[in-house]
Amino acid sequence: MQHPFLTDRSRGFLPSPVRDVWEASMQPGVISLAGGNPDLALASLDWMADASARLVRDRPHEVLQYGSGYGMTELREAIVELMAAEHIAADVDSIQVTAGSQMALDLVTKVLCEQGDTVLVEDPTYVGALGTFGGAGLRVEHVAMDANGLVPDALRERIRRLAAEGRQPRMLYAVPNFQNPKGVTLAPERRPEIVDICRQAGIPIIEDNPYGMLAFEPRTVPSLHELDPEHVVYLGTFSKVLAPGLRVGWAAAPTWMRRSLQLASESTVICASPYSQAIAAEFVTEQDFRAAIASAAAVYGERAHALCTALDEHLPAGSTLTKPEGGFFTWLTLPEGWTTDALLDAAIDEQVVFVPGAAFCAPGEGESELRLAYSFESPERLAEGAQRMGRAFARVAASRPN
């Protein structure tokens, strides 16, 4: 039973399903396809060590004191340059720096949503967003995706049905590129349509783009933010392209939201660490960040290929596996009747771990789906992991009534 001092809404803060399988994944010999960690071996640690020390010695009064509520100017400019490398235009004045993009989501929720409000998300969606929304006491509505991302007709229909119930969604939260958890990308031709639907319905869009720079092949896809900068809040992060431990992310926000976002940020953390901010800024201004990210993306591409190719040989008939074109994840839909409960037990016995899909989905959904991450293991280990998954599939198949 919950302590009487705790709020009802605090029940909405969700445990991470990655942490649920953490213990199993840390056993010696286990291959983890669970956590979406970037591979730091791809980063230039010598540069970062030198830059860190130099910043403390040369600029202590900037990097070790309290900083601006919006973020350091040099970082906000660097972020615009980083976004430009992904062909996304943004205005320096629009950038609100945060302690990771999870915090940007917390801030946006604070300024856009009151307790009891409704928000729209993709089905499946990033589980960390479900925790933020749950803890804010929001009602979450999952909208269908297919292999081309969010389905415009499903979105229209959901908004219409909610309106009939007198419920006006306060925002749509979406991860259009190499989505976590499903690995799919919102098709370019759908993007203006999604923006139009939401604009007409008076629903601001939160576009979360942690993986967009990690495309396996060069591409130019318009961000939702560019399509309507006054209607779409863009969230970005250094966690996947530099280092999550720095905790530096940002929002590129519409004009009307900037002041509220800044004040909300000051009330939440005063400011993101100026020290981390300065290191992130130097990554853009002093390093060949385009080459560093491109080479990391190529490595992730090999890994995605290694995992998906090896898995293909072992999948139960009737399964569907996302073939990601970027990012860290693929998504497996098992044939009807399969559940991840039995599969996870078998997988752990075979020394491989994944994240069951239910945590990302609407209640009661996702029981036969699962997320597989390929970001952290070598191609050889991923192929071996796929073999082990194969043995787990076989075990479950053998134990099922026919």
Add this chain to the structure above:
Amino acid sequence: MQHPFLTDRSRGFLPSPVRDVWEASMQPGVISLAGGNPDLALASLDWMADASARLVRDRPHEVLQYGSGYGMTELREAIVELMAAEHIAADVDSIQVTAGSQMALDLVTKVLCEQGDTVLVEDPTYVGALGTFGGAGLRVEHVAMDANGLVPDALRERIRRLAAEGRQPRMLYAVPNFQNPKGVTLAPERRPEIVDICRQAGIPIIEDNPYGMLAFEPRTVPSLHELDPEHVVYLGTFSKVLAPGLRVGWAAAPTWMRRSLQLASESTVICASPYSQAIAAEFVTEQDFRAAIASAAAVYGERAHALCTALDEHLPAGSTLTKPEGGFFTWLTLPEGWTTDALLDAAIDEQVVFVPGAAFCAPGEGESELRLAYSFESPERLAEGAQRMGRAFARVAASRPN
């Protein structure tokens, strides 16, 4: 007019009154008695530069990846040691690490308060807490303080009156040591009484203690948390004793709150920067932190003395000035009829800046009060600042009708 997408509660996020006078305080030649910044010249920057570089080289997979939701074990243990140096007992398992103690306050608010709830604060109180509470849509009730801190009878009376209106406060937020902004300390003999009143009324206490280690003379004062660890949440920070730019703080929380606090933290920022956490931990484990803090406290003591002594010579008759025994601030109450509006203009003309008191007080209160910070300037500059304040007092006195 507020944009229609923005929530009502977002109006409660308050601008910092320090930032209001920021521009004036940054003019060349101006002496700032406004911001409560620690003096980094007191920290060992060489050690921090070396430690920062070494952590990146030797332990990248710990400090640059995502970390535990509770915080790093080595830091949680170091925090208990740091608190012990202030004679405060705490349990390692109680420690929730946060990106600064402002964030701890945000988390506590999330797990204890629903929109529309009532919270109790001291009058005056830390303005950053007012922003957090305002943005959460809470109703704030200021309770009277005197030279010995929060007044038990005023607290009892306020709780009784609110109960008569059907309002049960969800928490009491208090800064018992060297309070920001008033500089006063809650008298030791009042502490058990305050805890008893709140326990009996079913009101958890949030004890914010950023300045407790910066006592000018050795002392042993019981923390409210120790008096009832299951009823009092303690908030601490490295910002005043090491460096605010690292953004490392914590809560020492009752057993029943820990899991909720951890999940709220994950939903807010995933984790505090493990890199900053590791640097903060090394400050405690590898440096003579007791000596470093004691020497910093002695310096702040000299500064407090320099400012208060010099001010005493210039105060308008009938003024009251707090004589702080620690921390960064003193509080000046001007005689009846004086307002800080006119005084601030005169002070800026004389090239000295302070923070008007109204921002810290209940609406309509604090018009003749002001906060003066002595943490950042040298004794000579503080004495000069007091001279300038003296000229500002004289100007205002000269312009007042008699």
